[in-house]
Amino acid sequence: RDRIPFPSGPGPSADGIWHGLLPVQALVQPDVPVPPGARASIVVQQGQIQWVGPDAAVPAAWQHLPRRQGAGALVTPGLVDCHTHLVYGGQRANEFALRLAGATYEEVARAGGGIVSSVKATRAASEDELFAQAALRLQALLAEGVCAIEIKSGYGLALEHERKQLRVARRLGEVFGVTVRTTFLGAHALPPEYAGRSQDYIDLVCNDMLPALAAEGLVDAVDVFCERIAFTLAETEQVFRSAQKLGIPVKLHAEQLSDMGGAALAARYGALSCDHIEHLSESGIAAMQAAGTVAVLLPGAYYALRDTHVPPIQALRDAGVPMAVSTDHNPGTSPALSLLLMANMACTLFRLTVPEALAGITTHAARALGLQNSHGLIASGRPANFVLWPLADAAELAYWFGHQPACTIVRQGRIHVD
Ligand code: NIG
Numbered sequence: 001r002d003r004i005p006f007p008s009g010p011g012p013s014a015d016g017i018w019h020g021l022l023p024v025q026a027l028v029q030p031d032v033p034v035p036p037g038a039r040a041s042i043v044v045q046q047g048q049i050q051w052v053g054p055d056a057a058v059p060a061a062w063q064h065l066p067r068r069q070g071a072g073a074l075v076t077p078g079l080v081d082c083h084t085h086l087v088y089g090g091q092r093a094n095e096f097a098l099r100l101a102g103a104t105y106e107e108v109a110r111a112g113g114g115i116v117s118s119v120k121a122t123r124a125a126s127e128d129e130l131f132a133q134a135a136l137r138l139q140a141l142l143a144e145g146v147c148a149i150e151i152k153s154g155y156g157l158a159l160e161h162e163r164k165q166l167r168v169a170r171r172l173g174e175v176f177g178v179t180v181r182t183t184f185l186g187a188h189a190l191p192p193e194y195a196g197r198s199q200d201y202i203d204l205v206c207n208d209m210l211p212a213l214a215a216e217g218l219v220d221a222v223d224v225f226c227e228r229i230a231f232t233l234a235e236t237e238q239v240f241r242s243a244q245k246l247g248i249p250v251k252l253h254a255e256q257l258s259d260m261g262g263a264a265l266a267a268r269y270g271a272l273s274c275d276h277i278e279h280l281s282e283s284g285i286a287a288m289q290a291a292g293t294v295a296v297l298l299p300g301a302y303y304a305l306r307d308t309h310v311p312p313i314q315a316l317r318d319a320g321v322p323m324a325v326s327t328d329h330n331p332g333t334s335p336a337l338s339l340l341l342m343a344n345m346a347c348t349l350f351r352l353t354v355p356e357a358l359a360g361i362t363t364h365a366a367r368a369l370g371l372q373n374s375h376g377l378i379a380s381g382r383p384a385n386f387v388l389w390p391l392a393d394a395a396e397l398a399y400w401f402g403h404q405p406a407c408t409i410v411r412q413g414r415i416h417v418d
């Protein structure tokens with residue numbers, strides 16, 4: 001609590017030749033000729049990756065740059081956490097106890113707990129309070145190598161409070177020097193003052209909240225919780241149409257507790273991702289495949305809710321749908337602050353392979369945010385976001401759990417030891 005939630009400064013420049021590195025092959029631009037097991041160099045200048053290749057082949061043009069000893073460290077791109085609800089007031093440990101005593105998530109929500117209880121705490125908090133609380137959580141994720149993160153609104157459910165959450169998200173990105181993508185999730189739950197008036201609330205989301213927040217530059221994507229305890233397919237489509245009119249990409253909390261047909265709808269709107277998808281159907285998978293929509297797996301929520309309905313991993317794999325893995329950090333169903341633990345759980349609980357899990361927290365997660373051209377892959381011409389891990393085997397990233405490996409982080413061209 002006494003920790004000051006601010007970085008001590010922007011960190012020293014990472015410009016130089018980072019050499020003696022062991023790249024995780026699948027996470028480096030495919031045309032780079034580093035033979036498996038060979039040491040590689042990454043050249044950084046002005047915060048950008050200028051060149052990647054074998055140690056022995058660094059072009060003369062860069063040789064004047066300072067040399068930085070990689071000492072055989074494994075190198076991955078900066079991690080990407082593509083689905084979080086990081087900004088909120090309070091916590092919901094009481095619901096954890098209720099669920100342990102036998103209540104289900106849906107029962108708690110219908111009894112007035114759940115999302116709505118976080119809405120009360122979020123509305124009561126000032127922007128500075130929300131910032132301070134979220135900053136502590138962000139620091140935990142950053143210390144593990146996260147270089148890009150999605151942050152949703154959805155605990156304000158009224159214009160001024162949704163604005164407050166999104167402004168905090170933007171400020172976190174600026175203060176911590178991390179790429180933040182904001183997602184407007186006004187259609188997360190029905191606020192108590194709209195009880196019995198779902199359509200009126202969706203009209204407010206579409207006609208007032210979304211246009212106003214988009215005009216303020218606070219909305220990079222739009223999301224909806226399409227579920228029997230949240231919003232219907234028709235309401236979801238109305239929100240998607242409004243987003244489409246404004247040219248903002250959509251994504252969806254889809255088929256978490258039941259098959260609502262949300263994934264197929266989202267795919268029709270060219271969704272960046274469909275997330276949770278425990279109950280995703282064959283036709284949903286086919287629609288996502290055709291639209292190039294990413295499947296975002298959230299094993300933290302699956303675990304915390306003691307769910308037993310595993311997402312259709314083999315069918316997604318067979319269809320070639322890219323799979324991302326994220327924390328879904330939120331106070332209700334996934335108070336998780338380790339993306340590497342989620343990679344471990346995606347393997348253990350969902351049977352992803354290690355390479356799939358690693359692509360899931362880098363390359364495919366970047367795609368789920370529309371950041372595939374700048375994040376999630378070590379490649380020249382991109383901002384310098386990469387992590388050096390003193391590990392012998394890439395599988396260790398998904399193998400250890402409850403332990404944070406020491407690492408050196410280059411984020412937005414700066415060296416961070418958060
Ligand atoms: O991603 N499923 C809906 N939204 C969140 C949970 C939100 C909450 O319970 O506060 C999720 O799991």
Ligand code: FE
Binds near residue numbers: 083330
């Ligand atoms: Fe979520």
